[in-house]
Amino acid sequence: MSRQIELRIGLADAMVKLEWSHRTSDIRVLAQDSLSLVATRNEVIGFQILLRATEDFTLVLSRANWLSPLGFCPRVRLDVAMPGLPEQAMECFPVGYLEDDDRRWRAEYLDHADHVAVPAGRPQAVYVRIRIPANLLPGTFTGQVKAYTQYGFEDEELAWTGAFTVQVADVVLLNPSEWSFHLDLWQHCTNVALHHRVPLWSGTHFQILDRYFASLARLGQKAVTVIAAEIPWSGQRCFRDAYYPSYIFEHAVVDVWRDSKGQLHLGTEELERLLAIAEKHGMAKEIEVFGLLNVWVDEEYGFGKVAADAPDSIRVRCYDQRQGRITYLRTAQELSAFIRLLAEHFERTGRIDRVRITADEPADVRLFTERLRFVRAAAPRFRYKVAINHYEFMEQAEPEVVDWVPFLIHACRDPELTARLADELRGKGGRMSWYICCGPAIPNTFLRSPLVEGRLLGWMTYRLHLDGFLRWAFCLWPARPYERISWRAPFWSAGDMYFVLPGSDGAPVETLRYEALRTGIQEYTLLKMLEQRLPPAEAVQVAAEAFRHILRAKSMADFARVAELRAEELYSLDPEDYAAARKTVIEALAQAKGG
Numbered sequence: 179m180s181r182q183i184e185l186r187i188g189l190a191d192a193m194v195k196l197e198w199s200h201r202t203s204d205i206r207v208l209a210q211d212s213l214s215l216v217a218t219r220n221e222v223i224g225f226q227i228l229l230r231a232t233e234d235f236t237l238v239l240s241r242a243n244w245l246s247p248l249g250f251c252p253r254v255r256l257d258v259a260m261p262g263l264p265e266q267a268m269e270c271f272p273v274g275y276l277e278d279d280d281r282r283w284r285a286e287y288l289d290h291a292d293h294v295a296v297p298a299g300r301p302q303a304v305y306v307r308i309r310i311p312a313n314l315l316p317g318t319f320t321g322q323v324k325a326y327t328q329y330g331f332e333d334e335e336l337a338w339t340g341a342f343t344v345q346v347a348d349v350v351l352l353n354p355s356e357w358s359f360h361l362d363l364w365q366h367c368t369n370v371a372l373h374h375r376v377p378l379w380s381g382t383h384f385q386i387l388d389r390y391f392a393s394l395a396r397l398g399q400k401a402v403t404v405i406a407a408e409i410p411w412s413g414q415r416c417f418r419d420a421y422y423p424s425y426i427f428e429h430a431v432v433d434v435w436r437d438s439k440g441q442l443h444l445g446t447e448e449l450e451r452l453l454a455i456a457e458k459h460g461m462a463k464e465i466e467v468f469g470l471l472n473v474w475v476d477e478e479y480g481f482g483k484v485a486a487d488a489p490d491s492i493r494v495r496c497y498d499q500r501q502g503r504i505t506y507l508r509t510a511q512e513l514s515a516f517i518r519l520l521a522e523h524f525e526r527t528g529r530i531d532r533v534r535i536t537a538d539e540p541a542d543v544r545l546f547t548e549r550l551r552f553v554r555a556a557a558p559r560f561r562y563k564v565a566i567n568h569y570e571f572m573e574q575a576e577p578e579v580v581d582w583v584p585f586l587i588h589a590c591r592d593p594e595l596t597a598r599l600a601d602e603l604r605g606k607g608g609r610m611s612w613y614i615c616c617g618p619a620i621p622n623t624f625l626r627s628p629l630v631e632g633r634l635l636g637w638m639t640y641r642l643h644l645d646g647f648l649r650w651a652f653c654l655w656p657a658r659p660y661e662r663i664s665w666r667a668p669f670w671s672a673g674d675m676y677f678v679l680p681g682s683d684g685a686p687v688e689t690l691r692y693e694a695l696r697t698g699i700q701e702y703t704l705l706k707m708l709e710q711r712l713p714p715a716e717a718v719q720v721a722a723e724a725f726r727h728i729l730r731a732k733s734m735a736d737f738a739r740v741a742e743l744r745a746e747e748l749y750s751l752d753p754e755d756y757a758a759a760r761k762t763v764i765e766a767l768a769q770a771k772g773g
Contacts, residue, residue: 181329183252184232187338189213189323192224192697193629193753195690196301198275199282205230205301213342216761218349220312221700222396224693225342226273227256227304227323229296237294237302239270244293253328254337258306260321260344267311273303273690276660278625279667286625287679287689305690308344316348316768347768349707354398355460357703359639360611360646362464362583363394363677365403366654367452368429373655373680378429379448388455389685390653393678395459397696398703400646402456404449406432406520407469408493411538412481415474422665424656430469434507434516435497442496442512444519453529464581465524465533466563469493470517470553472537472546488513490549514556521557534563534581538650543574550576565613565648572599580608583648586618590642590737597643609645612638616670618740621749623649625663625673628751629694634728636698637759640705641725641734651675653686704763711770720766727759 188209196203205228217223229237235252238244245253258270271288278284285303296302321342326334367387368378376382391399405428413427431452433445456462473491475482483491488510498505507513524530535553540546553560554576563581564571569588580603589596589612600610614622621631621638635647654675656665664672677695678686705724708717731737731748745751 181252181332183235183254183327183329183337185229185235185254185325185327185337186231187227187229187325187340189340189342190226190228190303191753191757192226192305192690192693193633193756194226194228194303195629196228196273196275196285196303197282198284198300201282202299203301211340213340215342215344216347216757216764217308217310217344218347218351218704218764218767219310219314219316220351220353221310222307222696223310223344224305224307227258227306227340228301229254229304229325230301231296231298233298235296237272237296237304238292239272239304240292242292246295250330255326255328255334256304257324257326258321260308260319260342262319263308263314263321264311267309269307271305271307273305274660275300276625276663276672278672279664280626282626284625285690286673287687288693290681290683290685290687305693307693310344310346312350314346316346319344319346347764349704349764349767351700352703352707354396357398357699358645358706359398359636359699359702360401360464360609361397361399361699362401362466362611362646362648363397363399363652364466364648364650365390365394365652366426366428367403367405367431368427369425369654370680372425373659374684379431379451384451384455386684387452388458390678391455391459391461393686393688393692394652395461397692398699399459399461401464401466402453402462404432404452404465404467405430405469406467407473407516408495409481410469410473412474412476415476415479415481417479417481418476419666422656422662424665426654428468430495432520433497434494435499438500440500442507442515442519444516444523446523449523450527462529463532464563465529466536467520467533468536468538470520471535471549471562472540474538485509485513489545489552510552514552517553517556521560525559530559531561533560535560536563536565538565539567540564540571541568543568543570546571547574547576550578554578561608565650577606580606581610582608583611583613586612586614587738587740589644590734593642593734600644604645611646611648612642612644613648613650615650616674620740620745622671623673623677623691623695624671625691626671627673627691628745629690630749630751630753630756631745632691632694633698633701633756634749635695636700636702637705637725637728638734638737640702640721641729649677652677653680655680701760701763704760704767707767708763708770711767716766720762724759724762727755727762 238255272294275283323340325338327337328334416426494507562579565583567585681687
């Protein structure tokens with residue numbers, strides 16, 4: 179007689195985030211035997227399979243014979259199939275847990291392995307990602323999830339069957355490279371080399387970066403991060419966190435040397451390799467250059483100016499051929515020469531119009547203006563981008579600042595003024611996006627944040643009439659991310675630093691929060707398609723109907739008060755409301771002529 183395992187299993191929304199703690203998620207209220215999804219062609223959608231057992235078991239997502247290292251224990255094998263869909267269009271990932279700042283374990287990353295050991299009592303999710311082919315005929319497709327149990331050398335037994343349907347509308351979503359949403363997730367390439375244990379800017383490093391950039395491209399990323407001078411954020415002052423030492427310094431991709439006559443030269447081979455990969459993946463529509471403007475300092479720990487007579491703390495490392503040693507550019511004159519060489523390279527390669535010299539959160543308008551004018555004097559054709567958490571910067575800007583990225587609270591302080599300023603920027607070839615970072619608490623994309631908050635970002639961008647969204651980190655991690663992702667809490671919350679984790683196979687490990695962000699951007703794109711396919715008044719009406727499912731705030735100006743309001747007063751936390759809003763938009767597009 180075969181041994182039976184007491185197993186609970188069911189299907190759930192993609193926005194479910196399990197918890198394993200003294201408040202362990204009860205999958206009985208989340209899991210169901212069937213699930214219905216709505217999609218467009220050329221879209222990525224997903225759902226979850228939830229499991230829980232009263233004893234340890236090995237969960238397997240392939241036909242491989244994975245066992246427990248201690249011998250036999252119950253095995254559960256999942257088989258997911260959807261006839262009519264190419265086999266490669268569907269991927270299944272065990273969802274891994276990470277320990278949050280509050281010591282609770284929360285579901286987070288899409289493990290690349292095809293099996294996982296599940297402890298007794300722990301709820302386990304499997305994320306099913308479905309890429310709907312662009313050429314798939316519209317219609318309703320039915321899939322099945324089967325769970326087989328097995329012990330030792332016994333035959334498998336079918337333990338559970340669930341069904342899911344995907345209603346594919348006669349609408350083709352644009353390719354990510356064509357999305358108008360200006361996604362700007364800053365890349366920390368130094369950290370990628372560090373955690374994959376490869377030499378910085380080596381061939382292997384660039385091969386790994388190619389995989390990270392491919393992942394960004396699937397989100398519709400439009401900007402590439404270029405660190406032109408050393409340590410522009412002073413390593414986020416990581417040297418102050420001695421209790422958990424983590425390397426957060428950022429190193430330049432531009433090489434500089436001084437020849438035997440004392441003349442400066444620029445080495446751009448590594449820069450060109452970086453830009454070539456970004457251009458290959460369509461994410462170099464904007465080249466964000468850091469290290470030349472508003473360099474962060476920490477004088478107490480020695481991270482101050484290198485050139486005493488310069489208005490900014492630009493740090494340019496230089497190999498001196500005469501002395502055979504590495505030094506730094508220590509005068510404003512040499513820094514100006516370096517800036518000119520960099521600008522000449524971008525002009526020579528035809529990229530100067532896509533370059534944005536970027537400043538992160540300047541605090542003093544007068545000092546910022548002086549620093550900008552220093553760069554402008556050396557390279558008049560450069561244009562500038564500023565992430566701001568002081569509203570007065572937008573009102574007192576130099577004309578070369580064509581891209582503004584206000585913090586959420588400032589973007590929402592006066593939504594009509596924000597929209598008007600955005601129109602003015604577009605008129606001179608710029609754009610306005612918005613950002614969140616270590617704050618506010620809501621809405622955000624922390625490990626503890628409900629997944630719908632990541633999805634909400636696309637809807638908020640559309641409602642604010644802005645061009646896109648910025649987050650300061652896509653791939654930045656403390657020393658041991660899988661063991662201890664929490665770092666610098668409570669000032670930074672777990673999840674603040676990344677959307678992907680470093681994979682042992684040399685590829686980024688994507689997360690549930692990555693998937694939620696993509697869903698929100700896809701829905702922004704569908705809303706923009708409404709404007710193109712429907713008469714203006716009808717498009718406005720459909721969008722308003724969709725937003726009624728999601729927004730609870732009377733005005734976007736209410737988001738300027740996020741510090742004093744609860745999430746439920748501003749937006750829905752129920753995944754079903756987002757599904758209903760999405761369905762409203764897709765059905766309107768399907769009915770539109772030429773949908």
